[in-house]
Amino acid sequence: MSFKPRTESTELIKFRFLNPRITLSTKEKKRYLNLEKGYQGEVMFDQLTEKLQNDLYILNDLCLEFNNSVFQIDTLIIAQELIYPFEVKNFEGDYYYESESFHSKLSKEEIKNPLDQLKRSKSLLRPFLKKLGIYLPVEGLVTFVNPEFTLYQAPLDAPIIYPTQLNHLMKKLNQIPSKLNYRHKKLADQLVAMHLSESPYAWKPIYTYEKLKKGIICPICFSFMLSVGDKKLVCEKCGCEEEADTAVLRSVGELKFLFPDKKITTSGIHEWCKVIESKKMIRRILLVNYRAVGERHTRYFEID
Numbered sequence: 001m002s003f004k005p006r007t008e009s010t011e012l013i014k015f016r017f018l019n020p021r022i023t024l025s026t027k028e029k030k031r032y033l034n035l036e037k038g039y040q041g042e043v044m045f046d047q048l049t050e051k052l053q054n055d056l057y058i059l060n061d062l063c064l065e066f067n068n069s070v071f072q073i074d075t076l077i078i079a080q081e082l083i084y085p086f087e088v089k090n091f092e093g094d095y096y097y098e099s100e101s102f103h104s105k106l107s108k109e110e111i112k113n114p115l116d117q118l119k120r121s122k123s124l125l126r127p128f129l130k131k132l133g134i135y136l137p138v139e140g141l142v143t144f145v146n147p148e149f150t151l152y153q154a155p156l157d158a159p160i161i162y163p164t165q166l167n168h169l170m171k172k173l174n175q176i177p178s179k180l181n182y183r184h185k186k187l188a189d190q191l192v193a194m195h196l197s198e199s200p201y202a203w204k205p206i207y208t209y210e211k212l213k214k215g216i217i218c219p220i221c222f223s224f225m226l227s228v229g230d231k232k233l234v235c236e237k238c239g240c241e242e243e244a245d246t247a248v249l250r251s252v253g254e255l256k257f258l259f260p261d262k263k264i265t266t267s268g269i270h271e272w273c274k275v276i277e278s279k280k281m282i283r284r285i286l287l288v289n290y291r292a293v294g295e296r297h298t299r300y301f302e303i304d
C-alpha cells in the first residue's frame with residue numbers, strides 16, 4: 001500500500017466539472033485533456049507499484065517547494081539506501097528524439113522534454129533532502145506507461161523506462177535490499193506534511209454561475225444525466241445509473257466545489273440539478289442530509 005495515495009488535483013476536478021457546462025477555450029480544453037491523460041497514466045503506474053512487496057515507502061504525487069522553486073514528483077520511492085523520483089508519462093503514438101528534445105512523429109511538434117523535467121526535480125530534490133539531513137543518493141527515472149508509445153533515436157544512456165521494461169523495473173524494485181527504519185518514516189512523514197495541495201502552476205479558468213449549463217453530470221464520464229422514473233438517473237452517454245438521492249448530493253458537492261461561498265437552498269439546488277422535477281424531493285434530500293438553518297423561505301443548509 002502506498003504511504004501517500006494519489007488523488008485528482010483540484011485543477012483536474014475543476015475542469016471535469018466545467019467541461020460539460022461551458023465551452024472551454026481551445027487551450028483550456030487541451031490542458032484538460034492532458035491532465036486527464038496524465039492522471040490515467042499515473043494511476044496505471046500506481047497499479048504496478050501497489051504490488052511491490054519490498055520494504056519501500058511509495059509516495060504518490062508530491063508538490064514541493066525549495067528556494068522559491070516548486071517541483072512536482074509523480075511518484076517517489078524511498079528505499080533503505082536510495083531515493084527514486086519517477087516522472088510518469090502517458091504519451092501515446094510515435095515520437096523521436098532529436099537535438100536533446102522530443103518531437104511527435106506525426107505533427108513534428110516539439111514536446112516538453114520529460115528528461116529535463118526529471119533533471120530539474122532531481123536538482124531541487126537533492127538540496128531539499130540535504131536540508132532535512134538526508135544524504136541518500138537520488139536516482140530518478142522517466143517512465144513511459146502507455147503500451148502504444150514508441151520513441152525513435154532515443155539516447156541509450158538516458159534514464160528512461162519504456163512500457164516493455166515496466167515489468168523488469170518492478171522486479172528490480174522488489175529485489176533491491178531494503179530495510180526501512182524510523183529515519184525513513186520520519187522523512188516520508190515530513191514530505192507528506194510539506195506537500196503543497198495546490199500547485200502554483202494550476203490553471204484557473206474563469207466562470208460564473210449564470211453562464212454554466214445546469215444539470216447533473218455523470219460520475220463516470222462527466223456527461224449529462226437524464227432522470228428516469230422518480231428516483232433514478234441514467235447517463236446519456238455511458239448509460240450508467242444512479243439513485244437520485246446520491247446524484248443530488250454529489251451535485252451539491254460539485255456546486256460547493258465550484259462556488260464555495262454560495263448558500264445551499266432548496267430552490268438553488270432545484271435549479272442547479274435541473275432534471276429533478278420535484279422541488280419537494282430536493283427539499284427532503286437536503287433536510288435528511290444537511291443541517292437546516294432558518295425557516296421556510298429563508299432556509300439554507302450547512303454542509304460539513
Ligand SMILES: [Zn+2]
Nearest residue numbers: 218221235238
Ligand atoms: Zn456517463
